[in-house]
Amino acid sequence: MIKVKNLSKKYNDKAVVNNVSVNIKKGKITSFIGPNGAGKSTLLSAVSRLIKHDVGEVMIDKKEINSWKSNELSKKVAILKQSNNLNVRLTIRELVSFGRFPYSQGNLTQEDWAKVDEALSFMELHDIENQFLDELSGGQRQRAFIAMVIAQDTEYILLDEPLNNLDMKHSVQIMKVLRRLVDELGKTVILVIHDINFASFYSDYVVALKNGEIIRQGPTNEIIEQGTLKEIYDMDIPIKQIDKCRVCVYFA
Amino acid sequence: MRNPTKLIILSVLAVTLILVFLFTDLGSNWDYILPKRTMKIISIVLTGSAIAFSTVIFQTITNNRILTPSIIGLDSLYLLIQTFIIFLFGSTNLTLMNQHVNFFISIVLMILFSLGLYHFLFKREGNIYFLLLIGLIFGTFFSSLSDFMQVLIDPNEFQIIQDAMFASFNNVNTELFYVAFFLMGLATLYFLKFEKYLDVLSLGKDTAINLGVDYDKVVQRLFIIIAILISVATVLVGPITFLGLLVANVAYEFLKTYRHRVLIFGAILISIIALVAGQLIVERVFTFSTTISVIINFIGGVYFIYLLLKESRA
Numbered sequence: 001m002i003k004v005k006n007l008s009k010k011y012n013d014k015a016v017v018n019n020v021s022v023n024i025k026k027g028k029i030t031s032f033i034g035p036n037g038a039g040k041s042t043l044l045s046a047v048s049r050l051i052k053h054d055v056g057e058v059m060i061d062k063k064e065i066n067s068w069k070s071n072e073l074s075k076k077v078a079i080l081k082q083s084n085n086l087n088v089r090l091t092i093r094e095l096v097s098f099g100r101f102p103y104s105q106g107n108l109t110q111e112d113w114a115k116v117d118e119a120l121s122f123m124e125l126h127d128i129e130n131q132f133l134d135e136l137s138g139g140q141r142q143r144a145f146i147a148m149v150i151a152q153d154t155e156y157i158l159l160d161e162p163l164n165n166l167d168m169k170h171s172v173q174i175m176k177v178l179r180r181l182v183d184e185l186g187k188t189v190i191l192v193i194h195d196i197n198f199a200s201f202y203s204d205y206v207v208a209l210k211n212g213e214i215i216r217q218g219p220t221n222e223i224i225e226q227g228t229l230k231e232i233y234d235m236d237i238p239i240k241q242i243d244k245c246r247v248c249v250y251f252a
Numbered sequence: 253m254r255n256p257t258k259l260i261i262l263s264v265l266a267v268t269l270i271l272v273f274l275f276t277d278l279g280s281n282w283d284y285i286l287p288k289r290t291m292k293i294i295s296i297v298l299t300g301s302a303i304a305f306s307t308v309i310f311q312t313i314t315n316n317r318i319l320t321p322s323i324i325g326l327d328s329l330y331l332l333i334q335t336f337i338i339f340l341f342g343s344t345n346l347t348l349m350n351q352h353v354n355f356f357i358s359i360v361l362m363i364l365f366s367l368g369l370y371h372f373l374f375k376r377e378g379n380i381y382f383l384l385l386i387g388l389i390f391g392t393f394f395s396s397l398s399d400f401m402q403v404l405i406d407p408n409e410f411q412i413i414q415d416a417m418f419a420s421f422n423n424v425n426t427e428l429f430y431v432a433f434f435l436m437g438l439a440t441l442y443f444l445k446f447e448k449y450l451d452v453l454s455l456g457k458d459t460a461i462n463l464g465v466d467y468d469k470v471v472q473r474l475f476i477i478i479a480i481l482i483s484v485a486t487v488l489v490g491p492i493t494f495l496g497l498l499v500a501n502v503a504y505e506f507l508k509t510y511r512h513r514v515l516i517f518g519a520i521l522i523s524i525i526a527l528v529a530g531q532l533i534v535e536r537v538f539t540f541s542t543t544i545s546v547i548i549n550f551i552g553g554v555y556f557i558y559l560l561l562k563e564s565r566a
Contacts, residue, residue: 050458074464081458087315088454088510098455102464106448152463 001026002047002156002190007056009042016042018212019056024205026155029182029189031199033223034209035233040192041082041160043209047190048079048158060156074102078154082161084145086133092144093129096120099151119151123177139170146177157181159191163198171195175202196237196248200224208232224248255507255514262521269528270297277536295424296527299489300499302436302481304523307496308503308516309443310478312454313471314380317504320497321482323384324369325391326362327491328398330483333358334416335398338409355428358487359435365390366479370472380471418543421489421531432484439480446470446477450512494545498552499523501559526551 002024009017017039024030032040046053049065058065060077068076078099096119100112108116120126123143133141142162149157159178163171179202181187193199199206199220206223208216216228223229224246229237237250274289310321337354369387402410449470452460461467485492503519530544530551 048462050461070461070466071464074462079458079462084456084459086455087317089508090510094510098452098459098463101452106451 001059001061002188003059004043004047005057005059007043007046007053007058009039009046009051009053015212017046017053020209020212020214021056022207022214022217024156024188024190026188027182027186028204029178029191029202030205030207031203031220032190032192032207032209033194033196033199033232037211038209039212040209044079044158044160044190044192045081048077049073050079050081071102074152074154076154077156077158078149078152079158080145080149080160080162082164084141089132089134091130091132092125092136092140092147093120095133095144096125096129096147096151099148099153102152115153116151119147122150122180123147138165139167139173142166142170142174143177146174150181154187156188156190159189161192161194163193163195171198178202196224196229196250200246200248221246255509258507259514259518259521262518262525266521266524266528269525269532273528273532291429292421292424292531293528294429295488296421296531297524298429298432298436299485299492300495300523300527301520302485303492303496304499304503304519305440305516306478306481306485307500308512308519309450309474310496311500312450312512313474314384315454315456317501318497319384320494321478322491322494322496323391324366324387325394326366326479326482326486328391328394329362329365330358330486330491331413331417332394332398333361335401335413338413339401339405342409352428352431355431355487359483362483362486363479366483367476370475416490418490418545420543420545421527422540424489428488432488435480435484439477442473443477446473447512451510454510454512492545494552495523495526495548498548498555499526502555505559 004020004022004024007017007020008015020039020043032044034040042051045051047058047065049058049068052066060068060073065073093116097108097112097116099119100108100115104112117126120129123146125140125143125147128136128140133144136144146159146162149159157178162174162178166174175198178189178191182189182204191203193203203220205218206216206220207214208223208228210232215231216223224239226237226239229235229239229248233250235250237248240247240249270293273293274286278285307320311317311319334354337357369383369390402413405413449460449465452463452465453470455463457467499519499522502522503515506522507514507518509515526548527544530547533547534540534542534544
């Protein structure tokens with residue numbers, strides 16, 4: 001379980017994340033939602049040790065994040081940031097094989113390659129595995145990066161806006177993959193997401209941030225609710241029930 | 253063509269050039285000329301390797317293919333030290349002064365400077381670009397200081413400094429070899445511990461951390477290695493980091509891989525080829541009327557314009 005306790009992060013005296021405490025349940029999808037600048041990405045980066053937090057603690061399986069060995073932690077927690085511009089030219093297969101670095105330190109064994117193949121087939125990338133990343137569409141690239149994270153074979157998978165710049169079809173594809181990761185492989189997925197409808201359809205828990213603080217958290221159907229959304233976004237968002245799913249109509 | 257084949261071709265070319273350099277036009281005084289040429293070739297191989305090696309590492313940790321380690325101001329610091337010594341003691345004293353002393357002062361100051369720069373900056377938020385920016389400013393500051401002193405001193409003394417301003421293999425101090433060799437060997441051995449991280453580092457900071465690289469520590473160690481290699485090479489033959497930019501990029505273009513084992517090896521071979529060929533041209537074609545910097549800068553410049561034109565068309 002990931003436990004965040006009284007976490008704060010300041011940039012030049014401005015608190016981006018302020019005294020945040022949250023528990024992330026295992027084997028579920030948890031979405032961080034909230035307006036721009038709410039501190040969602042910063043919180044996610046602190047939980048994944050990409051940035052160091054100032055105050056508070058992040059416990060990953062009962063051990064403080066800073067006392068984990070870097071290499072051990074990378075077998076436990078994987079993070080995928082939103083912009084993945086590479087300076088090197090790699091094929092999909094090469095990129096995915098990097099996911100095995102924590103285990104192989106660069107010298108991949110047969111078992112490692114088996115994991116790479118597994119990840120490639122999970123993301124249905126086998127047909128194009130030898131294409132270079134810079135020849136791919138945005139959706140294919142995103143799938144390749146997720147495949148790398150799957151090959152990393154961690155319990156926790158953290159994603160920062162995985163749907164950024166993707167069209168509806170690819171967004172749905174990615175979200176379905178995340179759902180499968182949780183339901184079939186028993187992973188724990190935490191993601192920052194802007195579209196509250198995707199959060200509503202696919203996540204089990206929602207954590208809502210605003211101005212660096214958590215203002216609401218709970219099971220999805222408790223948060224996707226008109227009064228709560230008004231509190232988060234300062235907008236009146238009507239909610240329609242369609243086949244047991246709640247759809248937020250926020251366009252008008 | 254596969255990469256091992258390419259590396260073999262490069263090796264053969266490098267060895268051939270070295271043999272040509274050593275054994276053509278020997279004349280009758282070969283027992284005098286051959287040892288001299290051997291020393292020269294060793295210094296070329298040493299500095300060429302150090303420059304190629306450190307530039308590839310530097311470009312990987314900065315994730316930028318048009319930077320060279322000279323951006324942190326080591327070249328300018330070296331010139332400043334040389335200018336300052338002559339400014340204080342005059343050129344006669346410099347020639348009298350033990351070469352070893354000059355060598356050690358320069359090397360120690362350069363390494364201390366890079367470590368100080370690094371240490372000071374990484375106590376705060378670890379940002380490699382901030383480090384480069386500060387280095388750039390220091391570099392400019394050092395050159396301005398050198399310029400200032402060069403204007404004040406006697407024109408005859410200035411000529412001595414001018415000698416130091418251009419890289420040259422013609423007056424390498426052979427006694428310093430062993431020290432240089434030793435330092436470079438140490439740095440290389442230390443590097444082997446971090447070699448495996450380079451491929452991952454080239455994916456960028458976030459991905460490297462995600463894959464379990466202790467980023468700050470690894471980058472710091474690599475930075476120290478770069479500082480040692482560059483300092484030794486510069487003190488041995490003069491400011492020569494421009495070469496790194498050229499050979500690193502030729503290596504990327506030629507080998508088209510992300511694997512650093514191949515890239516570093518290739519870049520070292522290309523560097524040796526460029527330097528030996530350049531030195532051959534300087535000695536046998538221009539009969540010492542120009543320096544190797546001029547030739548390499550000329551060829552490098554042409555190659556870069558070609559790269560730019562090719563990129564802009566694509």
